[in-house]
Amino acid sequence: MAQPNIDQLTQDALEHYLFPLAKKEEMRADGPMIFVSAEGVEITDAAGKSYLDMMSTHTRASSLGYGDERIAKAIYDQLLVLHYAGTVANLADVTVRLAAKIAELAPGELSVTSFGSSGSEANEMAFKAAKQYHHFKGDKPRAFKIISRWNAYHGATMGALAATDYLGTRHITEPGVPGYSHIPAPTCYRCPFDRDYPDCGVACAKHLEAHIQHEGPEYIAAFIAEPVMQADGVQVPPSEYFSIVREICDRYDVLFIADEVITGFGRTGAWFAMEHWGIEADIMTTGKAMTSGYFPLAATTVSKEIADALPVFVHIQTYQGHPGGAAAALETIAIVEREDLIARARDHGAYFLDALKTLETLPIVGQVRGLGMWTCIDFTADKESRAPFADDTVKTIVRRMQELGVLGGEEGAAIEFAPSYTVSRAQLDKCVEIAGQAIREVTKERGLA
Numbered sequence: 001m002a003q004p005n006i007d008q009l010t011q012d013a014l015e016h017y018l019f020p021l022a023k024k025e026e027m028r029a030d031g032p033m034i035f036v037s038a039e040g041v042e043i044t045d046a047a048g049k050s051y052l053d054m055m056s057t058h059t060r061a062s063s064l065g066y067g068d069e070r071i072a073k074a075i076y077d078q079l080l081v082l083h084y085a086g087t088v089a090n091l092a093d094v095t096v097r098l099a100a101k102i103a104e105l106a107p108g109e110l111s112v113t114s115f116g117s118s119g120s121e122a123n124e125m126a127f128k129a130a131k132q133y134h135h136f137k138g139d140k141p142r143a144f145k146i147i148s149r150w151n152a153y154h155g156a157t158m159g160a161l162a163a164t165d166y167l168g169t170r171h172i173t174e175p176g177v178p179g180y181s182h183i184p185a186p187t188c189y190r191c192p193f194d195r196d197y198p199d200c201g202v203a204c205a206k207h208l209e210a211h212i213q214h215e216g217p218e219y220i221a222a223f224i225a226e227p228v229m230q231a232d233g234v235q236v237p238p239s240e241y242f243s244i245v246r247e248i249c250d251r252y253d254v255l256f257i258a259d260e261v262i263t264g265f266g267r268t269g270a271w272f273a274m275e276h277w278g279i280e281a282d283i284m285t286t287g288k289a290m291t292s293g294y295f296p297l298a299a300t301t302v303s304k305e306i307a308d309a310l311p312v313f314v315h316i317q318t319y320q321g322h323p324g325g326a327a328a329a330l331e332t333i334a335i336v337e338r339e340d341l342i343a344r345a346r347d348h349g350a351y352f353l354d355a356l357k358t359l360e361t362l363p364i365v366g367q368v369r370g371l372g373m374w375t376c377i378d379f380t381a382d383k384e385s386r387a388p389f390a391d392d393t394v395k396t397i398v399r400r401m402q403e404l405g406v407l408g409g410e411e412g413a414a415i416e417f418a419p420s421y422t423v424s425r426a427q428l429d430k431c432v433e434i435a436g437q438a439i440r441e442v443t444k445e446r447g448l449a
């Protein structure tokens, strides 16, 4: 393969590529990362440098790692046999098989699926399904409002964006879609009520009831939450959080949407994260790991009760349930089942979390937390007040790790790790070692100890 011209690629990217969320100034100063190949858990950039990718490709999608011929071949074979079948009543057999497989895997009554191409679209469908459920059922015909949470991330399209509060993406597009509001979230290391668990009584969950009453229960269609929130790193909620939320939703006939776009299909060491707390959502959205990033595919799965209440689901997109994506998902799921990768994510994740916890003694590490194959190091400028760094300390540590050959994710106050489920213990050990080295070096250079 001809060696890519890194300077030309960088120049072309700066001139011709509109970077999502990356600041132009930073792209000019540090350049984008342009990758050309990958294998297993390693990815190589255009300059020929290889990295241990501890983020499953930045967005956490590549859950089975790179270069998996089985998934690539499944897509190829499907595209040759039938690459596209249309929409409405036109379906490819492979798409039907995927919908049935999701029904088999999904918790409880979640058994009827519509497909999209992105997590954002999956959440748009979830909101539409919730509103149409109330409309057709007739008990709350004016229920159009959606309640979300502070710091939530649910996507970039206008409805999903209105439910989003993270990454500063919402405000510049406002006024957005009407009817969305947000309640405080279980970000316990920095509690929105400035309290400590368990003395807090999980006030953030109970606040949902006051908010529903304030907004008017008859106008509220659904409450949406990520089972584990990504903002500021892997926010694992208190164990009773979702049972409180579920009970409040039931009491006010508000549907509960679990956004499992990151957590679904194994990331937390269970097929779906809500299984950890034994709570069933009415609607579940998934994406990313469903195809291990080999094909853009996302899903909205509703309970049988919701599906039965809809005489028609008023929604259509050209590429929903694309056969190539369905083939990728079925093959990904088959590999996860055959190789018992959910158990591996759980066991290796616990090992990794224990190892990372040794870094909590470092002066700028506030908390290490995680669930399954999703962990983070939350940094603080002051262990007493738990204040996050106001400067670029976290970014600098991420960059230092990158220079040392390990990719982690900058996630607000934290650095996040979401490696492929196939990562080895030796690779996890390497990540802990490099993270420790980078943190110690930056701490020393900045006189933070």
Ligand SMILES: Cc1ncc(COP(=O)(O)O)c(C=O)c1O
Pocket (backbone or CB within 6 Å): 059, 117, 118, 119, 120, 121, 123, 153, 154, 155, 156, 226, 230, 259, 260, 261, 262, 287
């Ligand atoms: C929890 C969650 N929901 C929804 C989305 C939106 O997914 P997409 O970027 O595929 O539209 C994301 C994306 O990162 C996400 O993390």
